[in-house]
Amino acid sequence: MTDDYLARIGSLIRDARKHRSLTQAQLAEALGTSQSAVNRIERGNQNISLEMIARIGEALDSEIVSLGYAGPMHLRVVGGRTLSGSIDVKTSKNACVALLCASLLNAGRTVLRRVARIEEVYRILEVLASIGVRARWINDGNDLEIVPPQRLDLGAMDTEAARRTRSVIMFLGPLMHLEDRFRIPYAGGCDLGTRTVQPHMNALRHFGLDLTATAGTYHAVVDRTASPTRPIVLTERGDTVTENALMAAARHEGTTVIRNASSNYMVQDLCFFLERLGVRIDGIGTTTLTVHGVGRIERDVDYAPSEDPVEAMSLLAAAVVTGSELTIRRVPVEFLEIELAVLEEMGLDHDRGQEYPADNGRTRLVDLTVRPSKLTSPIDKIHPMPFPGLNIDNVPFFAAIAATAQGSTLIHDWVYDNRAIYLTELTRLGASVQLLDPHRVLVDGPTRWRASEMMCPPALRPAVVVLLAMMAAEGTSVLRNVYVINRGYEDLAERLNSVGARIETFRDI
Numbered sequence: 001m002t003d004d005y006l007a008r009i010g011s012l013i014r015d016a017r018k019h020r021s022l023t024q025a026q027l028a029e030a031l032g033t034s035q036s037a038v039n040r041i042e043r044g045n046q047n048i049s050l051e052m053i054a055r056i057g058e059a060l061d062s063e064i065v066s067l068g069y070a071g072p073m074h075l076r077v078v079g080g081r082t083l084s085g086s087i088d089v090k091t092s093k094n095a096c097v098a099l100l101c102a103s104l105l106n107a108g109r110t111v112l113r114r115v116a117r118i119e120e121v122y123r124i125l126e127v128l129a130s131i132g133v134r135a136r137w138i139n140d141g142n143d144l145e146i147v148p149p150q151r152l153d154l155g156a157m158d159t160e161a162a163r164r165t166r167s168v169i170m171f172l173g174p175l176m177h178l179e180d181r182f183r184i185p186y187a188g189g190c191d192l193g194t195r196t197v198q199p200h201m202n203a204l205r206h207f208g209l210d211l212t213a214t215a216g217t218y219h220a221v222v223d224r225t226a227s228p229t230r231p232i233v234l235t236e237r238g239d240t241v242t243e244n245a246l247m248a249a250a251r252h253e254g255t256t257v258i259r260n261a262s263s264n265y266m267v268q269d270l271c272f273f274l275e276r277l278g279v280r281i282d283g284i285g286t287t288t289l290t291v292h293g294v295g296r297i298e299r300d301v302d303y304a305p306s307e308d309p310v311e312a313m314s315l316l317a318a319a320v321v322t323g324s325e326l327t328i329r330r331v332p333v334e335f336l337e338i339e340l341a342v343l344e345e346m347g348l349d350h351d352r353g354q355e356y357p358a359d360n361g362r363t364r365l366v367d368l369t370v371r372p373s374k375l376t377s378p379i380d381k382i383h384p385m386p387f388p389g390l391n392i393d394n395v396p397f398f399a400a401i402a403a404t405a406q407g408s409t410l411i412h413d414w415v416y417d418n419r420a421i422y423l424t425e426l427t428r429l430g431a432s433v434q435l436l437d438p439h440r441v442l443v444d445g446p447t448r449w450r451a452s453e454m455m456c457p458p459a460l461r462p463a464v465v466v467l468l469a470m471m472a473a474e475g476t477s478v479l480r481n482v483y484v485i486n487r488g489y490e491d492l493a494e495r496l497n498s499v500g501a502r503i504e505t506f507r508d509i
């Protein structure tokens with residue numbers, strides 16, 4: 001970038017900032033940087049990455065600045081390198097988005113600590129901002145402060161941002177306390193095939209929510225005289241449906257019993273948060289939740305969501321496929337126990353340190369050291385189950401791990417229509433992955449990985465699995481259009497580079 005460019009970009013940023021009536025210090029806080037850095041950027045005296053321009057564009061909600069980062073992001077991976085040292089697990093996408101939605105239950109100020117800076121969070125923040133919620137990054141950009149307005153402007157909802165995530169479905173539970181009629185767009189997210197909303201409708205109907213779907217929009221009408229007359233039995237033990245039922249029950253005066261509830265990590269984080277809001281919940285960590293709701297919540301609350309077991313699994317898989325010794329710190333071990341038991345059977349050499357509590361004071365963490373191991377395929381198939389089964393989002397990582405192991409591994413991904421199919425992309429990097437039917441793949445190892453250039457599969461976990469295989473393959477690979485990875489992982493390339501990977505980000509301009 002020439003100096004002239006820097007000065008022009010700087011003045012565009014200054015204009016956009018002034019247009020938003022922000023001071024340099026406020027913009028700096030939103031970006032997690034210093035006021036002097038913003039000052040240098042605006043004067044054209046600071047080299048500025050495309051990533052930073054993109055973040056400024058997001059912070060200022062500015063077309064002018066976001067023009068500068070037009071193209072999709074790609075990764076160039078120099079593979080065949082071993083990793084070493086230690087790496088921390090970040091907070092989870094799935095708890096962070098649920099907690100952002102749950103902040104709508106609270107008329108007071110909500111602070112969420114160390115929220116992952118990921119695209120999925122940005123999309124929900126865009127939706128919240130569009131309906132009048134004031135959310136800003138504080139404490140050097142680490143934490144989020146969320147303050148709702150007196151009345152939400154639901155008609156102004158940023159439907160484009162909403163459609164890019166599945167998580168927007170979790171607006172239903174909180175919004176039904178605030179409005180008698182509202183609309184939200186169909187939930188989007190990864191291309192994993194059909195994902196039902198019927199269990200959400202069934203659960204929320206007990207609280208008087210009637211949902212009809214027309215042309216890409218859900219129309220919600222709330223009958224305030226309705227009240228659950230018996231325990232609500234979820235028709236699926238899903239995570240977001242349990243969260244919606246919890247958020248509906250949280251502000252429903254009286255006691256609600258939810259059966260066949262998910263007890264997965266994000267649900268537990270939401271329960272701990274609701275407790276801080278004064279909602280008593282019995283049975284946390286089990287499949288029957290008894291919620292003692294309160295009519296109005298107005299509290300200044302501070303909560304630290306826990307670490308992401310799926311990110312922990314991803315980093316563990318990175319160590320396995322690259323044959324590395326790596327310490328993964330802050331692993332929420334309770335949510336990785338079955339994965340570790342299976343890997344132990346396969347011959348994984350690893351150590352777990354002493355347990356210590358996460359910042360929420362409830363989740364148990366360990367530091368996990370993984371060492372290079374000669375793995376053999378497991379005797380039984382790998383398949384997920386709702387918690388406490390093998391985590392649904394962790395299944396794809398077993399494809400990459402199985403490809404490094406001696407023998408044949410059957411992976412049965414019954415949950416999603418399309419996800420197993422994406423695992424066959426690993427064949428382009430030298431793996432033997434045979435699709436037996438849309439839900440089952442047979443992986444034969446070990447693999448001699450080879451570099452390749454390819455598009456990112458349109459699903460988060462399979463995309464990361466491809467990236468890991470590229471890290472294992474000698475030579476230079478290119479993974480194109482990695483938005484889907486950025487949906488769920490904060491600065492993944494940079495963080496992997498900090499333990500020895502060589503991954504460069506680039507964009508088409």
Ligand SMILES: CC(=O)N[C@H]1[C@@H](OP(=O)(O)OP(=O)(O)OC[C@H]2O[C@@H](n3ccc(=O)[nH]c3=O)[C@H](O)[C@@H]2O)O[C@H](CO)[C@@H](O)[C@@H]1O
Binds near residue numbers: 095238
């Ligand atoms: C924002 C968020 O938290 N997303 C997570 C959440 O999505 P979410 O809770 O939205 O997941 P879905 O409701 O789409 O469920 C995933 C799939 O599992 C099926 N299903 C689920 C439970 C069950 O008892 N029976 C059953 O058949 C559903 O029909 C669907 O096909 O849970 C998924 C499954 O853990 C994870 O992949 C997502 O990362």
Ligand SMILES: C=C(OP(=O)(O)O)C(=O)O
Binds near residue numbers: 192
């Ligand atoms: C499928 C996933 O997420 P989402 O529900 O956000 O699509 C995932 O995290 O792997």
